[in-house]
Amino acid sequence: MMEPMNPPLSWVFQDKIPVVKRFTGGGTVIVDHRTVFISFICNKDAVPTVQPYPRPIMSWSSQLYSKVFQGVGDFSLRENDYVFGNRKFGGNAQSITKGRWIHHTSFLWDYEMMNMAYLKLPKRAPDYRQARDHSDFICRMKDYISRQEFINRTISALDSHFSATSLELKSFDCPDDTKFMPSSRLLGKEELEERFESESGNVILQSL
Numbered sequence: 001m002m003e004p005m006n007p008p009l010s011w012v013f014q015d016k017i018p019v020v021k022r023f024t025g026g027g028t029v030i031v032d033h034r035t036v037f038i039s040f041i042c043n044k045d046a047v048p049t050v051q052p053y054p055r056p057i058m059s060w061s062s063q064l065y066s067k068v069f070q071g072v073g074d075f076s077l078r079e080n081d082y083v084f085g086n087r088k089f090g091g092n093a094q095s096i097t098k099g100r101w102i103h104h105t106s107f108l109w110d111y112e113m114m115n116m117a118y119l120k121l122p123k124r125a126p127d128y129r130q131a132r133d134h135s136d137f138i139c140r141m142k143d144y145i146s147r148q149e150f151i152n153r154t155i156s157a158l159d160s161h162f163s164a165t166s167l168e169l170k171s172f173d174c175p176d177d178t179k180f181m182p183s184s185r186l187l188g189k190e191e192l193e194e195r196f197e198s199e200s201g202n203v204i205l206q207s208l
Helices: 007-014 053-066 113-118 147-158 190-197
Strands: 036-043 073-077 081-084 087-096 100-107
Touching: 007 113, 007 190, 053 087, 053 100, 053 147, 081 147, 087 147
Parallel strands: none
Antiparallel strands: 036 100, 073 081, 081 087, 087 100
């Protein structure tokens, strides 16, 4: 007799929730049109004071966002998470190569709490989580700052490091012969089951 699937994974199949493995790694997060993504893609010498290693990049980003959230809530970086007080509202992931790095953040601008049922509680959680479930662990960024103010403050903070210019995505022209090889990919049912059951696959549908 087969063992029943872990409920979160069976719900993912039942509700046809796409699961994408991003090349920057990190824990699994629930995202939709209310999630705000910000990525810094930098050449090694673009920020000379930052060594291309996880901790220095994380520290640099937290200092930048400290300016963005100055006077807003009780912002801090806690164990690689952005939090207001002891509630998480931003998760981070990175990818570092010889001459370039990317720092990627998923901000929980808003979300449906019922969607958090798709996630497992992680086996390895940050100490500050203190075994809290998702409803007590995360918060909505919109309860602390307006979307436009967040954008304006972020651009202002970036101006202290870069020459920032706003562009529409459609303004980027790629030559017809440009080859794009995406490394983030959609996971199929069999691969999800294998990863979910294997020791190495514990990150699937686990953390937020």
